[in-house]
Amino acid sequence: MQRRVIITRDLIKSARSGDTEAFIALIEAHRQSLYKVARGFFSEPMDIEDAISETVISCWEHLSTLRKPETFKTWLTRILINKCTDIKRQRKNIVPLELLPETAAISPAPDDLDFESLIRPLSPPYRVVMILHYSEGYKAREIAEMLGLPLGTVTSRLKRGREQLAGILEGKECV
Numbered sequence: 001m002q003r004r005v006i007i008t009r010d011l012i013k014s015a016r017s018g019d020t021e022a023f024i025a026l027i028e029a030h031r032q033s034l035y036k037v038a039r040g041f042f043s044e045p046m047d048i049e050d051a052i053s054e055t056v057i058s059c060w061e062h063l064s065t066l067r068k069p070e071t072f073k074t075w076l077t078r079i080l081i082n083k084c085t086d087i088k089r090q091r092k093n094i095v096p097l098e099l100l101p102e103t104a105a106i107s108p109a110p111d112d113l114d115f116e117s118l119i120r121p122l123s124p125p126y127r128v129v130m131i132l133h134y135s136e137g138y139k140a141r142e143i144a145e146m147l148g149l150p151l152g153t154v155t156s157r158l159k160r161g162r163e164q165l166a167g168i169l170e171g172k173e174c175v
Contacts, residue, residue: 009069016063023063027056030073033136034080039116040131041084041124051087055080077136078146081128088124119161121168126161129154 008029014022027034034055038048058079066075119130132138132146144154 008072012069030076036131036135037077037080038084040128051084054083081146122161122164126157126164129157130161133158
C-alpha cells in the first residue's frame, strides 16, 4: 500500500508539471472505480461516459488544487459524484420515448446476478452508497465526506439499501 502511495505521489507530481503520460497513468489506475461509481448513477453507457469524461477534464484542470496526493482517489471520486449529480440535474426532465419500456423485463435467476445487477433496482441514494461501500471499499465516514452528508444519513442509507435489496431478492426467489 505504501508503494502505491509513493507511485501515485510521483505520478501526481509529474502530471502537475504537465506530463500527460503520468496523468493518463493516474486515470487508468482508477478507471474501473470511476466506471463503477458512475454506473451507480446511470444505466445508459453514454451518460456514464459523459460523467467520466467531464471528471477527467475537471481533474486535469484542477490537479494543482489537490492538497494531499494520498487522497487522490477520494478526491477524484468526489469530482465524479459532483459531475454525475450535475448531469442528472441537467437531464432531470428529459426522458426519450425510446427509453421507456413497453413491457416488463424478465429478470435473470438470482444465481446469474452480479452486484451491479442486484443493486440496479435500488433508488439512487441507496445505490450510490452501496456501490461506494461494498464495491469500492469506502468506509461510511469517507462516503459521508464525499457526498457531503451526515454520517447517520449514510449509515441509514446503507441499512435501508440492504433492506431493499433483501426485499428484491425475496421477491425474485418467489418467482
